[in-house]
Amino acid sequence: MTEQKQASDPADPADPADPADPVDPAEPKIDEAVDKAVEKVVDERVEDKLDERVEEVLSEAGASAERAQQAEAGAVDARTGAEQARAGAVQAGSAAVDAAKLVAPADDPLLDTAVRKIEAQVDEKNPYGLPGRPMSSRSPFRIAFTAAMGVALAYGVVLALSAVKSVLILLLTAAFLAIGLNPAVEALERRKVKRGRAVGIVLLAVLLFFVGFGFAVVPPIVEQAQAFADDLPRYVQQLQDNERIASLDERFGLLDRARELLDDPSRLGVSAAGGVLGVSKVVFSAFFSALTVLILTLYFLSSLPTIKANAYRLVPRSRRARVGLLTDEILSRIGGYVAGAASIAALAGVTTFLLLLVLGVDYPLALALLVAMTGLIPLIGATIGATVVTLVALFTSVQVGIICAVYYLIYQQIENYVLYPRIMQRSVDVSPAATVVAVLVGGSLLGVLGALLAIPMAAAAQLVLNEVIAPRQNQS
Incomplete structure (x- = not known):
């Protein structure tokens, strides 16, 4: 009886489950459903909190933007007020000046210190008054003043160079x-x-x-x-x-x-x-x-x-190397021109001396020296020397004078078209037109010395034009 009673009684919940007891297949599904329900509730709460936080951030941003607009409006109002105050101060100063003009002498009302302070708008921050508006670059007064100063400076430089012309030479x-x-x-x-x-x-x-x-x-x-x-x-x-x-x-x-x-x-x-x-x-x-x-x-x-x-x-450091190279080239051209001109003049003097000795013309050494010295002058120097020698040769005989004239005519062609280009090609490279203009300008400024310096200076100017000015114009 007892055994049957125990078998018929239900299992005590406090007792441990018998591992041999069968498991209900519905229990895992119930647990999974519970977990999903919990997760859904948690997600809904998180989304609610996120929505609330976004709304709070948007609200704060709107408030900040509104405050910024109010601050900007306040700044504009303050600037407007400052401009109005300054305009009022200017009007007040002008009124004070006008009032002072009625009291001050009619010849110069600004002789009074008080009037000058009012006119200049003197205050604690500006003890000497407010600076005036900058003058426009198109102002007729500014243009005329700049031009006058430039002319005065150029005139002073010309006078100074004229005064020291001998030292400059x-x-x-x-x-x-x-x-x-x-x-x-x-x-x-x-x-x-x-x-x-x-x-x-x-x-x-x-x-x-x-x-x-x-x-x-x-x-x-x-x-x-x-x-x-x-x-x-x-x-x-x-x-x-x-x-x-x-x-x-x-x-x-x-x-x-x-x-x-x-x-x-x-x-x-x-x-x-x-x-x-x-x-x-x-x-x-x-x-x-x-x-x-x-x-x-x-x-x-x-x-x-x-x-x-x-x-x-x-010279700025970034351009120092290039300027050095250009300067060395200019000095090299000038040195080459001096050596070439001296060689051509010496050759003309030696050939003249030999010619006059052969023809029996008087004063061969003096005339040869004259030809060598005049040969240093570009363009016209050789012609001057040849003319003098030919005139002196005419006193010996007409035939000797004609021989000298023909010789110099042929020699100058050889010198101008054979010797001079080959000797000067390595030193200077100047066009004939530039050579003529340079010699005329140099001769008019400094005489014979200017004519001697004209060609190397023209070569230097042409080098600077080709290497400095022309590339800048091409890049602009």
């Missing part, structure tokens, strides 16, 4: 010689000779050349010049025998006056005595100028690298 001559001799100094430097010693060697060689040339040339020139002066009466007689010159002499009496001076040495002596002081002054001035040029050339030649380095420091 000496400086340019010394700089030109220094640049021309610099290639020889650099050649010695490449042979491991220090620059100071190289400069001394080059200048000593130049001085010895001129001293030797002077001892070799001056005595014959003096002798030949004296002989030429002694032969002047004979030349005058030869000119008088010419029919055309005789007709001119009948009209103007030129030969009679020349003969009177030659027949009366006392009159020449009086004129010479009167000009001794002037000649002495000229000689002393020439000697002083030559000494000054020599000293300046020595200084420029020895300190040329230092001068270039100091000049390069004035």
Whole structure:
């Protein structure tokens, strides 16, 4: 009975489940449904909270935007108020000035300090008044003032250059010689000779050349010049025998006056005595100028690298290398031009000396030196020297004069179209039109020195135009 009762009683819930008892298949589905329900409730709560937070953020943003609009409106109102206040202050100042003008003298109402302070709107922050509005760049007064200042500055520069023209000529001559001799100094430097010693060697060689040339040339020139002066009466007689010159002499009496001076040495002596002081002054001035040029050339030649380095420091660092290259090229062209011009002039002088010796023309050395010196002048120098030599040769005989004229006609063609282009091609590259314009402008400004400097300066200007100005214009 007891066993049957125990078997019929239900299982005690406190008792542990018997692992052998069967599991209800509906229990996992119920648990899964419960979990899904819980998750759904949690998600709904999270979404509600997120929606509430978004609404709060949007509300705060709207409030911030509204406050910003209010602040901006307040700033605009404040700016407007400040402008109105300033306009009112200006009107008040103008009214005060007008009132002060009624009290102040009629000639100059701003002589009173109080009136000036009111006019300038002086306050604690601006003890000297408010600055006026900037002047427009199109203002007629500003344009006229700028133009007047430019004209005054240019006029002052012209006056200053005119006052120091003689000193400027000496400086340019010394700089030109220094640049021309610099290639020889650099050649010695490449042979491991220090620059100071190289400069001394080059200048000593130049001085010895001129001293030797002077001892070799001056005595014959003096002798030949004296002989030429002694032969002047004979030349005058030869000119008088010419029919055309005789007709001119009948009209103007030129030969009679020349003969009177030659027949009366006392009159020449009086004129010479009167000009001794002037000649002495000229000689002393020439000697002083030559000494000054020599000293300046020595200084420029020895300190040329230092001068270039100091000049390069004035250029911005980003462009310093390019400016250095362009400057070296300009100096190289000037030096090459000096060497080339000296070579051409020396060749013209030597060929003239040989020609006159062969033809038996008087004063060959003096005339050759004249041709060499005039050959340094571009364009017209060779023509001047050839004309003088041909005229002197005509006194020997008409045939000799014609031979000289034909020789110089052929020689100038060879020099202009064969020698000059080949020698100058490596140093300067200037068009013929630019050469003519440069020589005319340089000659009108500085005479013979300006004509000598014209071509290398034109070459430098053309280099700057091609390498600096033209590329900038192409990029603009």
